[in-house]
Amino acid sequence: MYQDFESELNWAIRHMPRTRAAVDALPGLQGVRLACNMHLDLKMAPLVAGLLDKGAEIFLTTCNPTTVQDDVVAWLERRGAVAYAWRDMSDNDWSESFDRALAWGPTHLCEMGADLTSRLHQSINGPHIKAGLEATGSGISCLEGITPRYPIFNWDDLPVKEGLHNxxxxxxxxxxxxxxxxxxxxxxxxxxxxxxxxxxxxxxxxxxxxxxxxxxxxxxxxxxxxxxxxxxxxxxxxxxxxxxxxxxxxxxxxxxxxxxxxxxxxxxxxxxxxxxxxxxxxxxxxxxxxxxxxxxxxxxxxxxxxxxxxxxxxxxxxxxAGYGDSLNAFDVTLAVMAAGIGHITGVGEQQPAGLYLLPSSVWLPAL
CATH class of the missing domain: 3.40.50.720 (NAD(P)-binding Rossmann-like Domain)
Known part of the structure; x- marks a missing residue:
């Protein structure tokens, strides 16, 4: 089973050159504690592994328990990620994963659905977040009802995300x-x-x-x-x-x-x-x-x-029930995501609190 996954992962890496290049272009991420709430399938593994190699500490939760691939989570844990996510986890466990992610003390958030941000803003306490990244329309809709405590960058409305993936x-x-x-x-x-x-x-x-x-x-x-x-x-x-x-x-x-x-x-x-x-x-x-x-x-x-x-x-x-986006199409999406992570851990975290569109100067070079 493990060898089969390694073969699949190598296949994914080979067919996602933009993601590799975008991760390679990132500076060292030592000191970054990134909580990621996202789909945990094979296509995410090259990005997360690359971020770990750059020195980031990572906590993984899922935006949808039905899309988790347990072998992906296990492999990323062996690489050094902390995770609280598994396929078909109960609603109570899923809710607990958000609390665990925030208790872990992240400095930055990378989300699909704004669950961590929503949970954080329900309390006056919580970790100090420097900046966040949001990838979905439903997450953006949720954020529009919140006064953010830190800058959050929307990349769902980028033309390459809307026009290609969506x-x-x-x-x-x-x-x-x-x-x-x-x-x-x-x-x-x-x-x-x-x-x-x-x-x-x-x-x-x-x-x-x-x-x-x-x-x-x-x-x-x-x-x-x-x-x-x-x-x-x-x-x-x-x-x-x-x-x-x-x-x-x-x-x-x-x-x-x-x-x-x-x-x-x-x-x-x-x-x-x-x-x-x-x-x-x-x-x-x-x-x-x-x-x-x-x-x-x-x-x-x-x-x-x-x-x-x-x-x-x-x-x-x-x-x-399926594999989602093709590797070559999701390569574009994931390269933009990697560039966005570079932004929120760099100059983006210096922005005033609020919701912003990810600047074209950030994501265009990733294409």
């Missing part, structure tokens, strides 16, 4: 994972995409490319108009759920697909989520029903005389 990779890898998991294609299937932000746009276009008949549900009037101009039928969610053979949530908001919606779906519908928030679907309602797992990551729920299939139990589907 717009293209999530949808592409979600449907690849659908094919692998269900052994089905999208041909002759009506695909309902809920949410028409950049992720939803990519999910819709990839679904069409793979033979799906796509309809879009969106509450923002401007995005509704955009969906129509892109050629999609914009529909009312309450009525559209009964038409769909496949439903994909891509909003980052909670309870978008409610129990009332679920009661209206057709027999045999597939439901998946690619948003950061696992509770986009009312999974609590479904768990009260009789259910089984006919295929790995395919959860069959009996609702009256219907069967509906919830993929990966509503967690981020492309990373929970």
């Amino acid at each position: 717009r293209h990779m999530v949808g592409l890898t979600a449907w690849h994972t659908f094919f692998q998991t269900t052994h089905l294609t999208l041909h002759e299937k009506c695909v309902l995409v809920i949410g028409y932000g950049l992720v939803g746009q990519g999910v819709a276009s990839a679904a069409k490319a793979y033979g799906g008949q796509v309809i879009v549900a969106e509450t923002d009037p401007a995005r509704v108009l955009q969906a129509r101009y892109d050629g999609w039928e914009a529909v009312d969610l309450a009525t559209a759920v009964s038409r769909a053979d496949v439903i994909a949530t891509a909003t980052g908001a909670r309870n978008v697909l409610s129990s009332a919606h679920l009661e209206r779906v057709k027999d045999g519908v597939f439901i998946l989520n690619v948003g950061h928030v696992a509770e986009e679907i009312d999974v609590g309602f479904l768990r009260g029903l009789s259910h089984s797992e006919p295929m790995p990551f395919v959860n069959a729920y009996q609702l009256a005389d219907k069967t509906l299939y919830l993929l990966a139990n509503g967690s981020m589907f492309n990373l929970t």
Whole structure:
């Protein structure tokens, strides 16, 4: 098992040259105590290992327990990282991981979802953080309701993050994972995409490319108009759920697909989520029903005389049941992240407290 992981890691390193170069360009990080709350899959290992080699001390937590690869965490611990994360850890353990990360005394934060920052700002006490980095739209939304005590740099809204990962990779890898998991294609299937932000746009276009008949549900009037101009039928969610053979949530908001919606779906519908928030679907309602797992990551729920299939139990589907972004695409994302870490541990920490967009002078050289 260990040898297999080493082989995979070497393969990842070989195909992520931008990340290698961005880490090599970092100065020594001695004295930096970096708490990272992020997906802990194979693609993260080259970055974390490189930061350790630069002298940083690192505490690892996860932004999503369903995406943790335990062999990655174990390997990084052997390299010197401190970690409190494992696959499918309980909600209580997950919550405790945030407290442990802050009690560890970090000087800097690198996050996907702002969980550590949110927990820190719930108390008047806590470690002195010099600067932070945030990678997700849901995290930025959370930070907009907080008065930061230190500078935090948003890199979710960078064109390379929005235009590459959000717009293209999530949808592409979600449907690849659908094919692998269900052994089905999208041909002759009506695909309902809920949410028409950049992720939803990519999910819709990839679904069409793979033979799906796509309809879009969106509450923002401007995005509704955009969906129509892109050629999609914009529909009312309450009525559209009964038409769909496949439903994909891509909003980052909670309870978008409610129990009332679920009661209206057709027999045999597939439901998946690619948003950061696992509770986009009312999974609590479904768990009260009789259910089984006919295929790995395919959860069959009996609702009256219907069967509906919830993929990966509503967690981020492309990373929970699949591999997420390709190595070469995520190489761009991770190189920007490495450059951002260099910024928050350097001149960025001298900024006044507040939320900032990561400057182009920081991330452009990483490309």
